[in-house]
Amino acid sequence: MSNIIHTEKKSRGSLEKLQEFEQTRGKLRLPLDIKPCITALLNEDNPTAKIALNPFIIACELHRIGKDEKQIESLLTKANVKPSKVRSAVKSALTGKYGYACPGLEEKGLCLFESRFDCWWFDKIPRQSQKEWRERDFWRYNWPVKLGIAKSILYLALKEIEKIRDYNAGSRLYVSWDELQRVSGVNRHTIKPGLQGLETVGLIRYKAGQKRAKGSKGLASEISRVIPIPKP
Numbered sequence: 001m002s003n004i005i006h007t008e009k010k011s012r013g014s015l016e017k018l019q020e021f022e023q024t025r026g027k028l029r030l031p032l033d034i035k036p037c038i039t040a041l042l043n044e045d046n047p048t049a050k051i052a053l054n055p056f057i058i059a060c061e062l063h064r065i066g067k068d069e070k071q072i073e074s075l076l077t078k079a080n081v082k083p084s085k086v087r088s089a090v091k092s093a094l095t096g097k098y099g100y101a102c103p104g105l106e107e108k109g110l111c112l113f114e115s116r117f118d119c120w121w122f123d124k125i126p127r128q129s130q131k132e133w134r135e136r137d138f139w140r141y142n143w144p145v146k147l148g149i150a151k152s153i154l155y156l157a158l159k160e161i162e163k164i165r166d167y168n169a170g171s172r173l174y175v176s177w178d179e180l181q182r183v184s185g186v187n188r189h190t191i192k193p194g195l196q197g198l199e200t201v202g203l204i205r206y207k208a209g210q211k212r213a214k215g216s217k218g219l220a221s222e223i224s225r226v227i228p229i230p231k232p
Contacts, residue, residue: 014118017112021036021040024039024040024043025039028075028078030042030065031066033065034062035105035121036119036121037110037112038061038062040112041057041079042058042078042079043079054110055081055085056088056089056092057100057110058075058076058079058081058089059072059076059089059090059092059093059094060098060099061100063094063096072090072093072094073086073087073090076089076090102121102122103116103134103140117228134169134227134228135159135169137231138229141230141231142232143203143229146201146232147197147198147201150186150187150190150194151194153184153185154180154184154186154190154195154198155198155225157180157183157184157186158175158180158204158225159225160183161173161179161180162225164183169227170225170226170227171224172222172224173223173224174222175220175221175223176209176220176221192208195208195223201232202226203225203226203229203230204225205223205224206221206222206223208221209221209222
């Protein structure tokens with residue numbers, strides 16, 4: 001029952017966010033492909049638009065959707081951004097060197113939802129682009145530092161095996177330790193504890209194969225990466 005109530009509240013919340021998005025977008029004559037979190041920052045009644053970092057993020061998004069220098073300056077001014085911050089934000093954004101994808105915006109606490117995967121805008125991103133963004137979460141969430149070298153290499157080897165076999169991310173793999181050692185280059189003795197460690201932190205699902213019997217290679221382990229990549 002509690003799950004149903006929670007789902008209903010999320011649905012109502014999403015509808016309210018969509019209505020606010022359409023109201024602000026229509027008032028400012030913004031295109032449909034602008035991110036809803038950025039649209040919320042452009043609302044002149046939203047105090048978070050005054051935070052020092054946000055003018056630059058807004059300017060980058062406006063540049064992405066095709067707004068020129070004067071239009072960006074005008075929209076930032078309407079959002080009550082100080083003139084000095086408007087000028088510096090626009091100057092940097094127009095270089096085209098910067099951009100903020102959904103994972104980065106979520107990490108900065110700007111996402112309107114509990115998770116970007118609940119956002120209708122993110123859900124409509126072409127699958128290929130969405131897949132690329134999700135894969136970068138391994139680095140954005142700082143997993144390599146938390147896992148250490150051996151486990152990180154082992155994890156990336158699983159991703160490489162998916163690629164070699166032309167499987168989708170997170171597909172079930174039946175893979176031997178010989179193959180894992182060949183692809184990853186890690187010491188054979190580190191494979192079992194490495195896989196167990198990756199399973200413990202929630203990065204993979206792992207079912208060990210049967211032990212080698214004399215005259216037999218044994219059964220391959222069943223492994224699949226957890227997608228989307230979880231936060232630590």
